[in-house]
Amino acid sequence: MPKKSFRQAVNEALRQEMERDPSVVVMGEDIAGGMGAPGEDDAWGGPLGVTKGLLARFGRGRVLDTPISESAFIGAAAGAAATGLRPVADLMFVDFMGVCFDQIFNQAAKFRYMFGGKAKTPMVIRTMYGAGFRAASQHSQCLYPVFTHIPGLKVAIPSSPYEAKGLMIQAIRDDDPVIFFEHKAMYDDEDEVPDEAYTIPFGEANFLREGEDVTIVAIGRMVKFAREAADQLAREKIDCTVLDPRTTSPLDIGSILESVRETGRLVVVDEANPRCNMATDISAQVAEQAFDALKAPIRMVSPPHVPVPFSPALEDEFIPSAEKIGAAVRSVMAAPARRAA
C-alpha cells in the first residue's frame, strides 16, 4: 500500500469527493491563495498546503478563496449546506472559532432540531488544532471539547493519515455538520493509505492494541504517544489496550466500557485543557457506568489548566508525552486493589 502524508491523505479525500459529487465545494482563507494578487494561482493551496491542486482541477467556481471574515464564510457554509451544497470550509486555526462560533453552534448545529427535523446541514469545517508549533496561546489550542458539548455537531479527530482520509470522506458524505480536527504537528506523518476512496464510520472506536492490564483511551495526536508508551510498558510486562475513539461526537462509550470491564483500569489521554475536556467526560461516564469494574482510580493525562505557552521550554512541559502516559499507567498498576464491598 502506498505511503502518504496526513496532508496528502486529506487532499486526496477532498479531491475524490469533489470528483464524485459536484455539490462539494471548498472555501476558506488562502484555500488556493494569491487571489487577486499578481503572482501564481494556487500560491498556497491552503495555509499548510492541504488543498493544493484543487483549484487547477475544479476551478474558482468550487474552490472559493474568502476574505478574512470567518463569520461570513462559516455562516455561508451553513447557509449553503442548508440549501443544497456540501461545503467544506477551512477554519484555519480552531482558535479562530471565537470570531465565528455563533454561525456554528447557534446556526448550523441547531437547524435540524429547531426546524423540526426538516433541515439538513451537510457541512464540514476543517480546522487545525494542537500545541507543539511554538505558535503560542492563540494558535495552539485543542477546543474540541467545546464542539463536542454542542448537540447537533459531530466531531472527528483523526489520529493518522489512514484515519484522516477515511474520516474526511465520511464527514463530507455525512448529512450533519462535522468539525474535522487536523493536528498541525501531524501533517508530515506518513502512513499506508489506500488510493481508492473509503469511509470510516463515526462513533466506532479503533482498538490499536489489546492488553489485559490497563485501557488507555487517547485522542488525536495523543494516540501516537499512547502507543509509544504502551510499547515501553510492554517491556515492563504491563499489557495495555490502546483505544482511539476517532470521533468525540458521537462517542463510542460502549467500546470504552467494554474494554474497562476487561482490564479494570483506565487512563485517558487528552491534549485539551483539563477542565471539562474529553478525559473528564470519558472518566465520568466510566465512573457512572462501570464503577464496579474498576480496580484502581481512573487517571487523566492532560496539560495543566493554563494557556499554551510560547517558549519551547514551557510548551514541551505543557504537552502530554509518552513518559507522562507511562507514569500514569504505572501508577494505576501500583494502586492497591479495591476492596470488594
Place this chain on the structure above:
Amino acid sequence: MQLNRDDLLRAWREMRTIRAFEERVHTEFAAGGIPGFVHLYAGEEASAVGVCMHLSDRDVIASTHRGHGHCIAKGCDVKAMMQEIFGRAGGLCAGKGGSMHIADISRGMLGANGIVGGAPPLVCGAALTAKVRGTGGVAIAFCGDGGANQGTTAEGMNLASVWKLPALFVIEDNGYAESTASAWSLAGDPVKRAEGYGMPGTRVDGRDFFAVHEAAGEAIERARKGEGPSLLHVKLERFFGHFEGDAMTYRAADEVARLRAERDCLASFRRRVTEAGLLDGAALDAIDREAAALIEEAVSEAKAAAFPRPAELLTDVYVSY
C-alpha cells in the same frame, strides 16, 4: 414590475394576514396561552410583502427574531405557524422552534433567527448555492437596525460583494434596537455603508408598499442578472414593543397611537388603491374578513392541537440518529 389587480389583491391579502396574525398573537400572548418570547411585526408589513412578492420557492430568505411577517410573505403555512407559536406537535417546526425559529426550507424560508445579525452570513451561503447550481435564485437577508450594527452584517455584505452573489440585504429600521433608538445606535447612513462595500444602496419609506416593491424589484432583478448584491434601507414603524410584555417606557406617550394614525402601511395602501380606482373597498373588505377567519381558525385549531410527545425530545438532533 407592473402590478396587476391580482398582484394588488395578493399584496393586500398577505399584509392583512400578517396584521391579523400579529394583532391576534398579541392578545393571545397577553391572555397567557403562548409560551416564551414573541416579537411582533405589525406596522412593518409592506417591507416583507413588498420584497417577497418578487420571489418564488427557488429563492431563499433568512429572517430575524421578528420573523412572522417574513414567514407569511414567503408562503409559510399560517396555521402551522400558529401551532408552532403555541408549541404544538403540528407546528411548522414540530413545536421545537417556536416564534423565533419558524422555518420552512421547502418554501425557501431559512428561518426566523434568535440571534441579531444571524441572517447575512447564511444568506451568502444560500446565494452561493444558487450561483454554483445556476438556479437563477436569489437570497435575501432581513435584519433590523440593530442587526445592521453586527459584524456579521458587515462581513456578509463584503463577502457578497467579493463573491458577486445574487443577494439582497434588507435593513428594516423600525427606529428601535430593543429599547435603543436607531437614531442613536446607527452611526452614519446605512445607505452609505452599501457604497462602502461596492453595492447599490437605496432608502425607501416602509409605509409605502409601492416604493418598497419597486426598489426591491430593481435590486432582485440586478441580482438575478448576476450583477451582485444590493442593500435596501427601509424606514418603518413597530406598532408593538420589542417583545410582548415590553412596557415601552422608552417611547413617547402618544407615539404608537400617532404612528398607527399617520404611518400605517396598510391604511396607506388602501387609500392609494381605492383613490386611484385600482381596487374597490368591498374587495378589500372581503379579504379582511377572510384573513380574520383564517386567523380565527388557526388559533382555535392551535389551541386544540396536541403537544409533542415526550419522546420527541430526543428526535431530530442529527440526521443519522
